[in-house]
Amino acid sequence: MVVTTRAGGASASPYDSFNLGAHVGDDPAAVAANRARLASAIGLGEDRLVWMEQLHTNTVTVVDGPQAHPVEATDALVTTVPELALCVLTADCVPVLLSDHTAGVVGAAHAGRIGARNGIVRKTVEQMRQLGAQPGRIQVLLGPAAAGESYEVPKAMAEDVDTHLPGSTTRTRAGTFGLDIRAGIVRQLMGLGVTHIDADPRDTVTDESLFSYRREGTTGRQASVIWLTGEGQ
Template sequence: MESHELAPGIRYAVTDRHGGVSPQPFGSRNLGGATADDYPNVLENRRLTARQLGLAPERVVWMRQVHSPDVQRVERPWHGDTPPLDGVWTTEPGLALASLGADCAAVLLADPVARVVGAAHSGRAGTLTGVAVNLLTAMAGAGAEPARMTALIGPAACGRCYEVPAAMREEAAAVLPETFATTRQGTPALDLPAGIAAQLTRAGLTDIRRDPRCTIEDPDLFSHRRANPTGRFAAYVWLA
């Protein structure tokens, strides 16, 4: 497990499903607490992953993801109940932000000059209600500038695989035309990463990177659509 540079002084990592302690069908690095996996397994997987990335396990912020457009600034991990939200951002060095996924896209944002980072969970509902743009806007309030920000859109179900009813595709495309897609079989689909990239571009970002892996196609990643029940992988971002 290795981290990579997202921008100068800013690191990120995307986990896969291997290297943890969870049994099947969550084998083995399941990081999602809202699964049927035993929670002590999840906690151990989170501890193992943090240590492998050189992070303090108690300095990782997890969200209670609810497919919302809501984002919040964080200065430390939650004490007590985790609020329901789908985006967090910080200016605190060494505080890692984590976004869980198993077909939905993580969106990581970084401004190396303002020293601000953010992480969002952008599924269908969150994408259409603009959670990634809400995160960018909140970070801009702390001095981040879209023109110098870098974004990473993490692995997600691709437009060739994410089949949906025709009415759902039409409703999504009416809000965000770039999500309109067709599967390899010629059936209606959604391309959420394309929609997220379009949102960020319109918001002023030019450095938008995408992890091309499709969660449904790649057996090294968890996919709710491919196998249910299943675990969750995570994308992390932090100020070094």
């Protein structure tokens, strides 16, 4: 597993500098250079990185080989193929990386407010189970995302999300209604029998080493990446 920051890339402001998102208005050549650097850093060919056309859906796609283009209209990927790196782009949403090493199954989900509300993480676990994973063996990393104290939303929105993703409603630093999507996902995963969960505590809204759409508007995207090694580990 790898989670990038915004440092060490080729992109100019406001995408400075390690922007991996090709859909945010950055120079395509800079994005290509950054993606090549990522592939080199994790020891894989560029063609082994699998990207998604993330649209805040609850669609999960199984991939069995390299993809010439981002997988269309999906917000989670699952594979059993070694050395195929599943990539999630975020700038406040929750990247969710999942692995059952014994079964040789990995998954990566983009869990924004809408996708998390509509079950993208649950559906990813279900798809992994169909490929032989067992919830009690699945290990999960929730990457850096907007923290509840920074993620202010209207009361009605908070209540709606909490109805579908219990445990996600919280209060912001100002005492207003907020959403802690990671907390809701943790509760959901535990309800599915997935208990080996780690959460990166970094708040993208306040941590300037990370991209944040809520903080900056026009900005880049960091990537969270998971893959099976050739030995299936």
